[in-house]
Amino acid sequence: MKTRKHDSLLNLLMSMPWHVSILLGEATFVAFKWILPVMCSSSLFLKPIAAALAGMAWLFCGLFLLIGLCVFANQKRGRLSEIVIFSGDPEVASVPRLPTVR
Incomplete structure (x- = not known):
């Protein structure tokens, strides 16, 4: 993947770990x-x-701090979706459903 020579600060921070935004x-x-x-x-x-x-x-x-929170949420969401996608067990990937009231 080609990267631009002059990325914006937001794109740079979104590609780094969330710790970097918090420290910054x-x-x-x-x-x-x-x-x-x-x-x-x-x-x-x-x-x-x-x-x-x-x-x-x-x-x-x-x-x-808001950028760090967004990066943290994206990393957590990405990690959870990787677990669901890459787990071979269909029971792990299935989401439990709440009982319906009739």
């Missing part, structure tokens, strides 16, 4: 909330931008 979200939160305001405290122009980003750090963190 945590790193983004720490960087925007505490590191960036300290680094830009001496600059007159960057200080208000850093303060605004510090207030919105949870949004960026939440975005990466």
Whole structure:
């Protein structure tokens, strides 16, 4: 399968394990909330931008956590479907049905 030279960040994160998105979200939160305001405290122009980003750090963190949740769900769903498809036993692949009320 050919991959494009410039994949988007979303496609890249969706192809990686969910742990990567969670760690990236945590790193983004720490960087925007505490590191960036300290680094830009001496600059007159960057200080208000850093303060605004510090207030919105949870949004960026939440975005990466949401991507991680989607990746986790896709990996779990894919693993369950692989178990059902590749198991040779038809009783394992059958889904139990609830009794119907008449």
